[in-house]
Amino acid sequence: MKKVRLEDIANKMGVSKTLVSMVLNGYGDKNGIKKETQEKVIALTRELDYKPNQMARSLRLGKSNTIGLIVADISNAFYAKMARNIEDECNKYGYNLIICSSDEKDAKESSLIRMLKEKQVDGLIISSTLVDNSEIVVLKQENYPFVLVDRYFPEIPDTNFVIIDxxxxxxxxxxxxxxxxxxxxxxxxxxxxxxxxxxxxxxxxxxxxxxxxxxxxxxxxxxxxxxxxxxxxxxxxxxxxxxxxxxxxxxxxxxxxxxxxxxxxxxxxxxxxxxxxxxxxxxxxxxxxxxxxxxxxxxPLDVISFNAVKILIDEINSKGSSRKKDQVVIPSHFILRESCKQLKTKKT
Amino acid sequence: MKKVRLEDIANKMGVSKTLVSMVLNGYGDKNGIKKETQEKVIALTRELDYKPNQMARSLRLGKSNTIGLIVADISNAFYAKMARNIEDECNKYGYNLIICSSDEKDAKESSLIRMLKEKQVDGLIISSTLVDNSEIVVLKQENYPFVLVDRYFPEIPDTNFVIIDxxxxxxxxxxxxxxxxxxxxxxxxxxxxxxxxxxxxxxxxxxxxxxxxxxxxxxxxxxxxxxxxxxxxxxxxxxxxxxxxxxxxxxxxxxxxxxxxxxxxxxxxxxxxxxxxxxxxxxxxxxxxxxxxxxxxxxPLDVISFNAVKILIDEINSKGSSRKKDQVVIPSHFILRESCKQLKTKKT
DNA sequence: TTAAATTGCTAAACCGATTTAGGAATATTG
DNA sequence: CAATATTCCTAAATCGGTTTAGCAATTTAA
The missing domain is CATH 3.40.50.2300 (Response regulator)
Structure with a gap:
């Protein structure tokens, strides 16, 4: 069972793939395609169970709708939770997530950044472990969309980050x-x-x-x-x-x-x-x-994630024009439990 | 700073991009490219910090070197640990991982499977929650590489799975x-x-x-x-x-x-x-x-992951020829701790 | 000295989508 | 009735790589 391509739909209907593409992207009306033709395209698409090749689409559009997330270790409860929150936020914007663990290793993190760029991810969310932050500096120079979470680099000005106080x-x-x-x-x-x-x-x-x-x-x-x-x-x-x-x-x-x-x-x-x-x-x-x-x-990992993704998407959408960077500091919550003993009553 | 393409390297050197591509993929000798030329290509590649566009590469090769992982919830310690093990195994084979959470929801899992296929992932590892398993049946019909972990479908014969007893x-x-x-x-x-x-x-x-x-x-x-x-x-x-x-x-x-x-x-x-x-x-x-x-x-999540990835890669590599499916059942370990009380001494 | 083989390289097709520029047929206007 | 506008659609270029088929120049063989 061969994969169904745009061209297959076009051929079977006796129209051009331009037309099919336009209809499927919702530009049918804009380009004055007959309602009737549009319906036939949609119907055939359903019938053949057409699934657009996102790779081809991404190549043409220069946009992968994928975001890279680099944390120290995804099996760590803290990052797992964060990853989940980020995943959900990304989905809201129609993005997917490639998650990578750096093991707090400089070399690994740097190569992950390079790899994710090769994969054409649209942006990066990084909980960076880098001492040698040159890879981050490069990102900045290239105006590559990225947001730092949990940790940031005071020595690199004008970068987006979301951290707690x-x-x-x-x-x-x-x-x-x-x-x-x-x-x-x-x-x-x-x-x-x-x-x-x-x-x-x-x-x-x-x-x-x-x-x-x-x-x-x-x-x-x-x-x-x-x-x-x-x-x-x-x-x-x-x-x-x-x-x-x-x-x-x-x-x-x-x-x-x-x-x-x-x-x-x-x-x-x-x-x-x-x-x-x-x-x-x-x-x-x-x-x-x-x-x-x-x-x-x-x-508050949900707040951190919400902000990080929001900023990143904003950054992606405003690519080209240099956008004012967001630096968000979120307050943490102190949760007092049984592990703290009062040696004296608190002074007034 | 524009991205450097294969063509840029070729132009700058005054050779064809065919040549550059061959050299970079290690087919220089095979195609009788002069050692000297090869070295010049490599040097220029370094100098210009050329990063191949994997999207374009994948499109041509029909291979994304990406694997999709679907679990109930990546923030769950069990799946987080599994995901990490799978990530590491995948990296060994040169694959990346897109991790998705299904929240144990049929509809969400089905749409995740479809989405990952559109993204052209080379294979799927699924801890499936599906009651309506038609999407899995389709995968099987299409001969799409996938491995079930943790849970499987007895009613769908000849599928790869890795579970514990x-x-x-x-x-x-x-x-x-x-x-x-x-x-x-x-x-x-x-x-x-x-x-x-x-x-x-x-x-x-x-x-x-x-x-x-x-x-x-x-x-x-x-x-x-x-x-x-x-x-x-x-x-x-x-x-x-x-x-x-x-x-x-x-x-x-x-x-x-x-x-x-x-x-x-x-x-x-x-x-x-x-x-x-x-x-x-x-x-x-x-x-x-x-x-x-x-x-x-x-x-033993490491053993499960090791097997799951190994089988999947094997499946991917033998695509086309219908491969005998692996069904691996791994023994678990009972770890006796303080939470169990002996009400009587064990009978002999 | 000429045909065959080797060396070193390239033009063009291709992957599967989107988009630009434009064309043919019909309808409307002056 | 000719000129213009509108309707509906398409050919071809493009994204950035890989691969196929083949070419020109030189070397070797006969």
Whole structure:
């Protein structure tokens, strides 16, 4: 069973493929094609189950109606959720999504960007891990439509991005802990930590403890290598437990770190929150199910996705004319759960 | 900055685009192109940062090097993990992935299949939700390469599929509970339940309790509507708690149901496993972190993905000649954790 | 010295759609 | 009745690659 082409329809009807194309694209009236002819075309199209070859169409139109999404790892709950939201938003505009995982690897991300461009995607949404951001700079120079999410590049001006207010979120969470009476607060952050999201979260933590004039020992701020989260977190926790002063709270820089922390504390039989309070960036449905449930800084992924796609489509549609870039910072939600212990009542 | 085309390279060098194309595709020697010329082509290609338009290439070659993946919901941890494994496998073969979520909706899945065909994907991997499977039948008639995962259609013979042994997994899990002394074992299954995976899991449950000659009251087998898992599970649990006999174990048909069960039991302050033991299909990293940790029937997603992609690529490569279909059934792993209580020592 | 073989390359067709420019037949106008 | 306008449609170019068929110049063979 051979595929049905536009030409097959045209031949079978004894008209030109120009006519068929016009009718199928809704330009029948505009080009003065007889109603009767139009109906016959439509009918035959149905009958033969004609499916236009989008590849051919895209080549001619210079538009693939496909968007590329690059995240660190699609199997990560955070990105999976984001991908789903982005997928839905894209569908609304008639776009499809090619999803790729960069594994936080520079080389892989760069080659993914190049590959997606070769595939002629109309735009990119990137949660970039790049240190060497030259590929992004090229995108910008080429005026290629793209939006950064979750992380951005302060050193590249005038790029679209959608992020949460990482600094403020971090600062507020730590401030909450301080106000609850915690004096020795650790943060388990991640390395490489050139990512703006991580940097801002780190800075929020440091600024909050500095401002409160409590223990600002850098020993309390641990960098966990991305490649070996589980073991490194366990080692760090072990180290922290031996610290001269009693550490009573930990801030996790993301959900992966949080999972590892919970696992390690379980292993060392440290009770949350009685001995150590825990707050994490990123919320997972199951943080609520744990006993105790885990306090989280939740990113509104639907809002982020909505904005990212909207901006990207806008960028695509206004290609050529250089459009003013959108830089959206969305507030996060602090969700207080059982994992935080009040050491004293909050000062008024 | 205009895009560089094959022709631009050719013009700039004063050769034909045929030559350039041949060289870039590695057919330079075969066509007797001078080494010197070849080198010049390669050099110029680098210099101009030429990126072939894959759309044009695909159109000519009738091959997009793209695969479509349809799952119920990519934000679901199970499918996210599967998608990632499939992505990696595809990359090994030089393919990309368009991922789509069907939301377990017939109409949406059918239209996704049609859409992906229009996009000229070279093959499909589908975790199908279809009751009306006519779109699958069409695929088969057209000899369109596809592989079913997780679920298949017994009524459509000779289709590729990769699944786990749902019946046996379910049977064994329930048998384990029975052997541990449980007499009143509930199962929270899902509706619509036309899916082979669900049907087989249900059958395994029923056969195990029938064989053991214990309570086979159908009241213990609850169907949770897909659209309202949380509320329905809660209602079902409430009902089960009022049952004339004391229910001491529950089998969850998948991770979503399990999450809802854990939540509901937490709400009703029922202790796992002291009052009720829990086993679930599908393993999540966090099942291990819960207190108590949750026993699970784990699907080896890497093995499933590996097979699915391998079969699909094989199918794509042997297109035309009708290839013998692969039907792979992979054993699952039962992971015993703290959520199962021994009511008596296992009989010998 | 001429026919045959080899070397190194190219023109043009093709994939399947969209679009531009225009043509033939009929209807309307002056 | 000729000139113009309208109606309905089409041939051919185009998008950017790959591939087929073949050509001109040189080398080898007879």
């Amino acid at each position: 990482n600094y403020k979120s971090s600062y507020k969470a730590v401030k909450y802990l301080i106000d609850s009476g915690h004096q020795n607060i650790a943060m388990l952050s991640i390395s490489p930590s050139h990512l703006t999201s991580v940097k801002d979260r780190n800075k929020g933590y440091f600024d909050a403890i500095k401002k409160a004039n409590i223990n600002t020992d850098h020993y309390l701020h641990c960098l966990i290598p991305f490649e070996s989260i589980e073991q490194s977190v366990e080692a760090s926790i072990e180290r922290l437990l031996k610290y001269e002063k009693k550490i009573t709270a930990i801030l996790a820089v993301n959900q992966n770190i949080a999972l590892a922390i919970i696992k390690a504390l379980k292993k060392f039989k440290i009770k949350i929150p009685d001995e150590i309070s825990v707050i994490t960036f990123d919320d997972l449905p199951f943080f609520e199910l744990l006993t105790p449930s885990i306090s989280a800084i939740s990113q | 749902n019946y046996k997994s379910s049977y064994k899990a329930v048998k384990y509970l029975i052997d541990s002394g449980h007499q009143n074992i509930a199962m929270l299954s899902i509706s619509p339940s036309h899916l082979t995976s669900v049907k087989d899991r249900n059958k395994g449950y029923f056969d195990a309790i029938k064989k053991a000659n214990i309570n086979t009251d159908h009241y213990l087998h609850c169907l949770i509507p897909f659209e309202s898992i949380e509320q329905s599970v809660e209602a079902s649990i409430e009902r089960l708690l009022k049952y004339e006999k004391k229910i001491t174990a529950i089998l969850a048909v998948n991770q979503n149901i399990a999450l809802a069960i854990i939540k509901a039991l937490k709400k009703f302050k029922i202790k796992i496993p002291d009052e009720i033991s829990v086993i679930t299909f599908d393993d999540l990293p966090f099942f291990e972190l819960l207190t108590p940790s949750i026993s699970a029937i784990s699907q």
